[in-house]
Amino acid sequence: MREVLNLSSMSISEILQKIKMFERKYGKTLSEFLKDFDENEANVEELVDVFIWEELEKELKRRLLSPKLILSPKDAELIRLLSPLRLEILSILTKHKNLTPSDIAKKLNRPLGSIVSALSLLEKIGLIKSRNIDGRKYYYTHLEEIVIKLK
Numbered sequence: 001m002r003e004v005l006n007l008s009s010m011s012i013s014e015i016l017q018k019i020k021m022f023e024r025k026y027g028k029t030l031s032e033f034l035k036d037f038d039e040n041e042a043n044v045e046e047l048v049d050v051f052i053w054e055e056l057e058k059e060l061k062r063r064l065l066s067p068k069l070i071l072s073p074k075d076a077e078l079i080r081l082l083s084p085l086r087l088e089i090l091s092i093l094t095k096h097k098n099l100t101p102s103d104i105a106k107k108l109n110r111p112l113g114s115i116v117s118a119l120s121l122l123e124k125i126g127l128i129k130s131r132n133i134d135g136r137k138y139y140y141t142h143l144e145e146i147v148i149k150l151k
Contacts, residue, residue: 005052007059011074015060022053030057064126067144079148081125085110086118090141093128098138 007015019030026033030053039047063069071079082090085108092107093099099107105115119139122128128141 005055007055010059011072012060012063012069013075013077015056015063016078019053019056019060022049022056025049030054060126065142067142069127069143069146071146071148073150078125081121082146083118085114086122087146089115089118089122090127090143090146093139093141094144097140098131098133099140100136100138104139 005018010018023029026049033053034050037046037050039050042050088108089104092104096103096107101112101115101119104110104119105112108115119128119130123130123139127143128139130137130139132138
């Protein structure tokens with residue numbers, strides 16, 4: 001029997017962990033899996049997995065696109081990734097939308113390499129997004145506030 005998932009009570013880290021479990025199980029991301037997925041040929045386990053996987057992805061996206069990110073002690077791994085430099089970058093991006101890595105490096109008076117590395121990780125975990133405009137990569141965030149609840 002399958003466990004019942006209460007998405008509203010799950011931390012972001014728990015949601016990410018469940019998504020990674022499906023990615024390991026099927027060897028693909030959800031979008032890659034859905035390209036080849038035919039619900040008429042799928043077995044019950046695959047149908048249930050896809051339903052849960054989609055709900056997890058929707059919840060993660062909903063939380064990360066919200067202007068307020070709420071973290072709990074269960075999100076310790078994610079909190080650990082929020083180094084002073086990454087927090088400074090998030091702060092700059094809340095004030096100035098669409099900045100290039102060079103713009104950010106100048107504003108923070110930091111080496112471009114460390115900025116690019118930090119941007120890459122922040123984008124990978126979904127806290128920022130990027131878009132190409134005229135051949136240049138610009139970064140932005142929907143976040144306005146990060147709250148860490150201690151209980």
